[in-house]
Amino acid sequence: MNRIPGRMPTTPPTLADVAERAGVSRQTVSNAVNNPDLLRADTLMRVQEAISELGYLPNRAARNLRTRSSHLIGLRIQPVQEGTANATMDRFVHSLVETSREAGYHVLLFSGDVGDPLAGYDDLLRSTAVDAFVVTDTYLGNPQATWLDSRRAPFVAFGRPWDNPGATHAWVDVDGAAGCQLATDHLLDKGHERIAWIGWRKDSFIGEDRRSGWHRAMHARGLPTTGLASRVEDTVASGRSAAGVLLDEARPTAFVCASDTLAMGVLHTLHERGLRAGDDVAVVGFDDSQVAQVVRPGLSSVRQPLEEVAVEVVSALEGLLGHPRVAHRGVLLTPTLEVRDSSGPDRR
Template identity: 40%
Template sequence: MTPTCRPTKGAPVARSPRLEDVALAAGVSRQTVSNVINSPGIVREDTRERVSRAIADLGYRPHAAARSLRTRRSSTIAIHLDPYAGGISGVVLDRFVHALTDLAGVRGMRVLLYAARDHREEIGRLTELLDGGEADAIVITGTFHGDPRTRWLAGRQTPFVAFGRPWGEDDHHAWVDVDGAAGTRAATRWALESAGPEVAFVGWPSGSDTGDDREAGWRSALPTGDGLRLVSEESVSDARAVVAQALASGTAVDALVCASDSLAVGAHLAAVAAGRADLPIVGFDNTPAAEAIGLSSVEQRPERVASAALDLLLGPSESSGGASRHVLVEPQLVLR
């Protein structure tokens, strides 16, 4: 771990100074610095002067999003509501939206849901909301390589945060995501220790950033970095057919790690039909479907994602301890 040095008065820093740097230099909490910037009247004069000197000495500039939200008109954060697609794994985004709404209310903000069929229509809808003063900040989801929404929002200097990484793009904007590779890595290590060396992976076709990330975690945990990889669309029936074929072929499979709970449910049905109901299978998303049939799964912790997203938009809450511009939430392996 690289040690963190306490900034001293007037000392240059290798990166742009952050709120916590000012707090350390002034000998106060992050919240006190935030109060000096946002509500100076509630801070004692001597403390306010000490913080102000630290801000000047370090050259700290509050994040543009925070400055914009301090002059907000509607106290509203807009987020896209994905169309209902059925299936098993959509519950994760639902949990995220619910958590975001609850946590935003605690911090004096409201959440507005809007619908759009594609990204071009979404930009049009955002234009209406922002120009009409109906929203002050945006949370976007479902990011992908070359996402036009991030460039458009940055060009408007609109405070926004993405739930999802930019995947190789310029990542100067704020984002929070789940470390999918860490989740499948933990699942694979558990399977190797508890079931045997032949741990296969059931994933989506190559080219999905999220799917490739989860596959990379599985590979990184294998002693040789390679193993049986089964390919399926995001479908219970497709996964069942793919896994049934692999088991029928006599290929050695001690356990299965899957890119989603939908794939895990399909794999479980195939294993039961093949007389291997006890085959260890780990899904991803920890949905009620996985819980109902007793499948282990990787929990994404969407509530933590929502909390981090709000910290990036509004500044850290007193209990959060602060947040960087990019946050990877560590998922949790739930064993059943």
């Protein structure tokens, strides 16, 4: 390689520099990095010394160009919802970054237009900027999933293909029904019998799934659910008024909610009526948000195992991108229950 000896210290060393220093060819250095077992021990040693002496690291752009892969994973993020307690994304993003790193991938964030969620995906895909996507906003009835599928773009969804059970793409999800069943059973075990549900509107697949967990738990003990359920928007105000109506008309002793946001609404209503959350009426939320953790009384909440979700997502990605491809269908993980004071004492 004809490189000026006294080159700028800002120019990183290349594979050719290492080869020259170690007295071998470029390919041998490449093998030392990517397939060390192809080299003889002493040669490998010599090359590795040269690498560390020069502080060599492969140039990403060159590698990407040749191998047609960037080792980047695209993740679309949407704005934080102010005024709610929803903060799943934050925890998930961190777990995903951490897990991806271990698998040799980095996470590339992008934000799509609000109107056209596909725009961001399309650009990144066509410019071969990312190897795959992680799709999180499947609650809409994921147009992304089918679109990406049609483009043969590798992706893993965090969230089931609710509206298309026949979908063949890889997905990972948390069993919301199991979580709500866990929460309801927890309250039943404490002696509650009239447990109300506050969830989302009927067009939300996730909401209906979570609701079914409550419903199942109640029926398993032969308890009625009529008049005990309410479906509203995911805001504190909606939760608050729904709780008021339910308390007046159905006299529940406990609430299970589809979100911490709704549960906060319930806590508001209880306080307004002079009822003590926990002692008088038990409340359980969903997502184990920071709000649930620092509010008084502490809000019991169903916690999604987002670290595990990230591990499964990355494992699915490795299957999609690896050689040979390993098919990876759906994975359903079970959440846990974080018990705090809003669960109240044993009532028996």
